Every structure is written in C-alpha cells, then in structure tokens.
Amino acid sequence: MWKTPKKPGIVIKRTMLALLFFPLHVYAQETTMAFSLKPYYAIVDTTEKDIYDRTVKVRWLNSTIEILAPASEQNQKAAREKLKQLFEKKGMPFDSVGHEAMSRSFAQNCHSFALEQYFNSKKIEDGVLFTPSTRLFDKEIEKILSESFTLIRKFTKKEFIKAQKELPQGILLVFRNQSNSPFHSVFYNNGFYSKNGAFGARIFPEVKPILKSYFDTAFIEAYAIDQTKFEYFKTIRP
Known part of the structure; x- marks a missing residue:
C-alpha cells in the first residue's frame, strides 16, 4: 500500500514517476x-561447433538467430575425457561432480x-530455445x-x-x-x-x-x- 507522504515534494515526485511509467x-x-511461440520459429540447422557447444540456427519471425547449446553427448564425453587427462598430466585429481556443476552453471547466460x-512469467510457451542449457550472443x-x-x-x-x-x-x-x-x-x-x-x-x-x-x-x-x-x-x- 502506498502511504501518503507528509511532505508535498514527495507527493509531486511520486506523481511524476507514476505519469512517467x-x-x-x-x-x-x-x-x-x-x-x-512455436508457430513463430523453426529450427533451420544444428551444427557441432566443437566438443563443447553446438550452434542451433533458428528462424525467428523474419530474422535468423543463432543459439548456443551443449554439444552432443558423444562430444561432451570427449570434452570430459580431455579435461580429465589434462588434470592427470599435472598430477591433480579430477572432480567429475564439480565439473558437471560448473558445466551446468556455464550453460546459460x-x-x-x-x-x-520473462516468457515463463507471461505463461508464453517458448519450446526449447531459452532454457538453462542455452546461450545467446549480443547480436542475437x-x-x-x-x-x-x-x-x-x-x-x-x-x-x-x-x-x-x-x-x-x-x-x-x-x-x-x-x-x-x-x-x-x-x-x-x-x-x-x-x-x-x-x-x-x-x-x-x-x-x-x-x-x-x-x-x-x-x-x-x-x-x-x-x-x-x-x-x-x-x-x-x-
């Protein structure tokens, strides 16, 4: 509840802000x-960018955008093995649980x-585009x-x-x-x-x-x- 302030200046300020918004x-x-949103986009192509990510090309209304998503399971396995070997080479223990947690944290920007x-709050179904596993660059x-x-x-x-x-x-x-x-x-x-x-x-x-x-x-x-x-x-x- 918005309580009426005693100072007239505060009332004027809040009134101006209310009009502003x-x-x-x-x-x-x-x-x-x-x-x-499903009728308004289409997945055009999916490319394995490297062993860490894949690029999903999407037709979004009248534009084409690119979304980064996790690589295939096979490539993710290769990435884990590569990192594990790097740790072993340096004589350090590899924390597979910690690695998975970090990967999940990095997965979404x-x-x-x-x-x-935003879409969840509006009950707008967006399919698989904006999830805890996807990232968007600034231009997208x-x-x-x-x-x-x-x-x-x-x-x-x-x-x-x-x-x-x-x-x-x-x-x-x-x-x-x-x-x-x-x-x-x-x-x-x-x-x-x-x-x-x-x-x-x-x-x-x-x-x-x-x-x-x-x-x-x-x-x-x-x-x-x-x-x-x-x-x-x-x-x-x-």
Whole structure:
C-alpha cells in the first residue's frame, strides 16, 4: 500500500514517476495473455561447433538467430575425457561432480535466462530455445528485441536508480554499455532476476549490485513483448 507522504515534494515526485511509467504499466498489463511461440520459429540447422557447444540456427519471425547449446553427448564425453587427462598430466585429481556443476552453471547466460524468466512469467510457451542449457550472443538478443519486443522507455543509469522502485512488474530490462552493446539482460518482477556469467542466478531487491558488476552501463532499456508483431507475421508468412 502506498502511504501518503507528509511532505508535498514527495507527493509531486511520486506523481511524476507514476505519469512517467503510465505507458509501461498499461503495456505490461496488455501483454499477459498466454500463447505459444512455436508457430513463430523453426529450427533451420544444428551444427557441432566443437566438443563443447553446438550452434542451433533458428528462424525467428523474419530474422535468423543463432543459439548456443551443449554439444552432443558423444562430444561432451570427449570434452570430459580431455579435461580429465589434462588434470592427470599435472598430477591433480579430477572432480567429475564439480565439473558437471560448473558445466551446468556455464550453460546459460544472462540473455537466455532473462528471456526464459520473462516468457515463463507471461505463461508464453517458448519450446526449447531459452532454457538453462542455452546461450545467446549480443547480436542475437538485438534481433529478438527488434522482431518481437517494443522499447517502452530508455533510462540513463542515474535516472534508473531513482526510478527503480516505481517499475511495473514483469518487464525485460536490457543494459547497454558505453558502446551501446546489450551486454546484460535482466527480468524484473518484484526484484531483479539476473545471471552473471558462470555464477548462479540471483534475485536482487535493487539494481545497484548489478550495476557494480556491469559498471560500464550507460543506459537501461525497458521492453515489453509486442503481440502485434506476432499477429503481423501470421499475415505475411508463406
């Protein structure tokens, strides 16, 4: 419950923030209808990149994206054996359990994690694309944002820190560095759902710990899925 502050200045500030986020609140409420993404993508090709990863080429609406997934079981076995031999050569014990845990932690990056959490929250079925075993490069998240999301608001770092407590629930946040690259993605829903590299996913009550890791952040963008883009795709697909 929002208690009425005694100081008029606080009332004015909160009113301004509410007006600032009004379009975002409306858009977030309008995009909670469950549907499946399966009619909108197709797996075009799968290539074993090396003994660690395979590249999955996916037709996503009108673009082609690439997702990194674990290599075949045979290649994963070869990778484990190679690492084991390296440890033995150096006279060190090989921790197979620890290796498996580390492999699972490395398997998903922030972009895949944020999209997975976003779609799950909206009850949107995404199939096998954004899971604890997949990773996306920056250029791929750009394509996904362009094809299927709408940019609602762009903040400087200082603006976002001030406004974070007024954020609507269930939005996708993209952190851009000084070069304007999307170098981190976060899902926001009563907290910031973030995964930093090989570290496990965490929920932060505020954004500052994330900014401490991603200190090169210049802007933070708020996105919501745009169902009109999916509906338009239905009308033009062959």
